[in-house]
Amino acid sequence: MSTPSFAPSCGEVRARFPALSGEWALLENAGGSQVPAGVSDAIREYMRTTYVQLGAGYEISRRADAVVAAAHDLANLVMGGADTGVAIIGPSSSQLVAMLAQGLAPRFEPGDNIVIAEAGHEANMGPWARLAKQGVEIRWWPPTADGGTGSLEALDGLLDERTRVVAAVHVSNLLGEVVDVAEVARHAHAVGARVVVDGVAYAPHRAIDVAAWGIDWYVFSTYKVYGPHMAVLWGTHDAIAEVERPSHFFVPDDDIPYAFELGGVSHEGCAAWNAVGDHLRFLAGRTDSSPVDRETVVAGFDTMAALEAPLVARLLTGLSEIPGVTLVGAAEVAARVPTVSFTVCGHTSEAVAAAAHAERIAIRHGHMYAHRLCTRLGLPIDDGVVRVSAVHYNTVAEIDRLLEVVTQIASEPSPHRSRGLHA
Numbered sequence: 001m002s003t004p005s006f007a008p009s010c011g012e013v014r015a016r017f018p019a020l021s022g023e024w025a026l027l028e029n030a031g032g033s034q035v036p037a038g039v040s041d042a043i044r045e046y047m048r049t050t051y052v053q054l055g056a057g058y059e060i061s062r063r064a065d066a067v068v069a070a071a072h073d074l075a076n077l078v079m080g081g082a083d084t085g086v087a088i089i090g091p092s093s094s095q096l097v098a099m100l101a102q103g104l105a106p107r108f109e110p111g112d113n114i115v116i117a118e119a120g121h122e123a124n125m126g127p128w129a130r131l132a133k134q135g136v137e138i139r140w141w142p143p144t145a146d147g148g149t150g151s152l153e154a155l156d157g158l159l160d161e162r163t164r165v166v167a168a169v170h171v172s173n174l175l176g177e178v179v180d181v182a183e184v185a186r187h188a189h190a191v192g193a194r195v196v197v198d199g200v201a202y203a204p205h206r207a208i209d210v211a212a213w214g215i216d217w218y219v220f221s222t223y224k225v226y227g228p229h230m231a232v233l234w235g236t237h238d239a240i241a242e243v244e245r246p247s248h249f250f251v252p253d254d255d256i257p258y259a260f261e262l263g264g265v266s267h268e269g270c271a272a273w274n275a276v277g278d279h280l281r282f283l284a285g286r287t288d289s290s291p292v293d294r295e296t297v298v299a300g301f302d303t304m305a306a307l308e309a310p311l312v313a314r315l316l317t318g319l320s321e322i323p324g325v326t327l328v329g330a331a332e333v334a335a336r337v338p339t340v341s342f343t344v345c346g347h348t349s350e351a352v353a354a355a356a357h358a359e360r361i362a363i364r365h366g367h368m369y370a371h372r373l374c375t376r377l378g379l380p381i382d383d384g385v386v387r388v389s390a391v392h393y394n395t396v397a398e399i400d401r402l403l404e405v406v407t408q409i410a411s412e413p414s415p416h417r418s419r420g421l422h423a
């Protein structure tokens, strides 16, 4: 990350997001982010003017083609892989990874193994774990003893010449730590394995650079990156060549990405995603309307990272100063995003979240589909953790409101203790 040359005020950023004008502090962004006005306007505009079928040759249809093509171009730019691979658009990261695992399944033989990061989200675990049914050995890459996402030493202990895939997570949606995926890829490639990175919890915060990191497959969800409910799976040309296409028999194998976009993509979603490019252009301080380029993408995310820095600092310091609060995950990490999970001694995560909701603060509790991680960390699976997740449009004042609520509930006697229960 470099220092951004453009520094919009928090107010300028927030004014772009209609949903932020109310009194709610929206701190559940790891679940899904809000959208700039241009994104929702783009859906409306597209459906009013361009909502025809693709590829029909008439003028409106050609405009629709261009919108969908532009969405793929933007996805490639955001991935940082426009020259080395292809972006496939789909309804969700979960569906795209499931499609990938199914498409690779015929290549795996009994005795092959797949390494799965246990700190991940089930989206990049279950589809691989299910391949055990065909004799593939599943090797779990555990979080570190101090709650880190996973060590390279432990990874090395799991890899061998029969490892076909390493299913890694760039940022756990509970732990917030940024994993060095370039290193993960390097270690995986040393034994000839492909690396599939779940970047869903990373993509809303920092610029992805699949080419620089040497990633084979990378996935993120656009609805967490200020856009519509879709997702993007990017693969290198070589990696894509290995996958069985799920499409109709008459769709040529080299019709990429269409051969992986069964039934097509959401056209209005593509229009909306293109408007996310405008937000990146704003964050990059560009006032012209020329197409978004890679430099704009990187500058836009640098601005986001700068806006987030005080939020993550306040969250971590504030929470760790409250007696009874235990942060989940490693305290000291090289880099992290403002996604922080914790528990409060004597109080359920559900009760903490409810106390925040009463003060119009949107946060969440539970296992957040990081079910296996919660189990490994010994957390009660039905209650999980409290998770606060900020993005560039949140404010320190919102974090302070949350800290006030947590301070208050942590100071109250435990309802469990009064019933003679230990919690």
Ligand SMILES: Cc1ncc(COP(=O)(O)O)c(C=O)c1O
Pocket (backbone or CB within 6 Å): 030, 031, 091, 092, 093, 094, 095, 120, 121, 123, 124, 171, 172, 173, 198, 199, 200, 201, 220, 221, 230, 231
């Ligand atoms: C880290 C992570 N990976 C994957 C997913 C699944 O994404 P999708 O909802 O697009 O399937 C999520 C969703 O919360 C997530 O947080």
